[in-house]
Amino acid sequence: MTVFIDITVSLDGVAAGPEVGLAHPLGLGGGRLHRWIGMGDEQDIPDPPARAGEPDGMDAAAAAAMFEGTGAFVMGRTMFDVGIDLWGPDGAFGAPVFVLTHRTEPVLVKGPTTFTFVTEGLETAIRWARDAARGRDICVVGGPTVADAALRSGLVDELVLHIVPVIFGEGTRLFGDGPHPRVELLPLAVTQTPSATHLRYAVLR
């Protein structure tokens, strides 16, 4: 059972544009970051660069890998709030999702997806996810604050980064703007398309 972070960033490490909210779920201009999975606000998206030579399905495979073998998800409250209406009646995740929050709420059932609200902190959320995952993997899907908190917690085995080929220039950086504890990683795999570079790292303890 692996606990992994799966998140998309720009080449300068930005995981969300500024002013994340219902009007801009990925922040202003943040649709650019999720274009590789065919999501994001179309208004935010400039004309795509030439896509000649794109390995068929490599982006789709990288997106699907987040779900394969994954038995539960952990996310932050902001991601839930801006995402829940976009994820549709089935809740998109098809598994138990544990939402870190400060205010308790009843479990929300969306078809095969359940959203359970956890007020006891990240470690508890991951423990509950572990119980719910029944031996399958646990994915921390973001947003950036929760993903980085998970990385800092020492509870994460792998980091999956989808690096979008843009210097975004503003917004929320995954690894923050100030000092960060040193974390050593080991590259495990990489694939690349014109839309993104998909990297998988082991987090070394």
Added chain:
Amino acid sequence: MTVFIDITVSLDGVAAGPEVGLAHPLGLGGGRLHRWIGMGDEQDIPDPPARAGEPDGMDAAAAAAMFEGTGAFVMGRTMFDVGIDLWGPDGAFGAPVFVLTHRTEPVLVKGPTTFTFVTEGLETAIRWARDAARGRDICVVGGPTVADAALRSGLVDELVLHIVPVIFGEGTRLFGDGPHPRVELLPLAVTQTPSATHLRYAVLR
């Protein structure tokens, strides 16, 4: 003739540790960033992670690619000042190097390497490098301030990044800590070893 940036960064985009100077040419702890090319202050370098499965010579090939087809280099004054004694009697670059500086100095000849000091700014340095390169490529080798200035200038065709698998946590970020102009890129190539991920991008105009 291509103008390209070739620089090593951590996964959080740090290109040099804090307090770059003669005592720490790559900044405090910065030796970690250049371990993949066998350089860096040994004192700074922790035990290497497991290297099993490393594709033979892929790091060496990535390091050598900076020199192949390159007819001239551009660098910043700080990089010159902290590097010149380390580069030995041949000056390491084997080609004309143009050093951006505020104080003029005579050309310094180190075997096959010449260091020419340019006080007229980056655009002039690149133009002089273009003349000296005689149809070969021009490489902007850093440090991070000059590399980013080159990227912002619109004079760069390609960006080669060697991403070291560490979240460094402090120091000088290649793309700065504040707002940065949006730059769209196109991934051209990637190779990966346990020591680094080598990425080549076209800079889109």
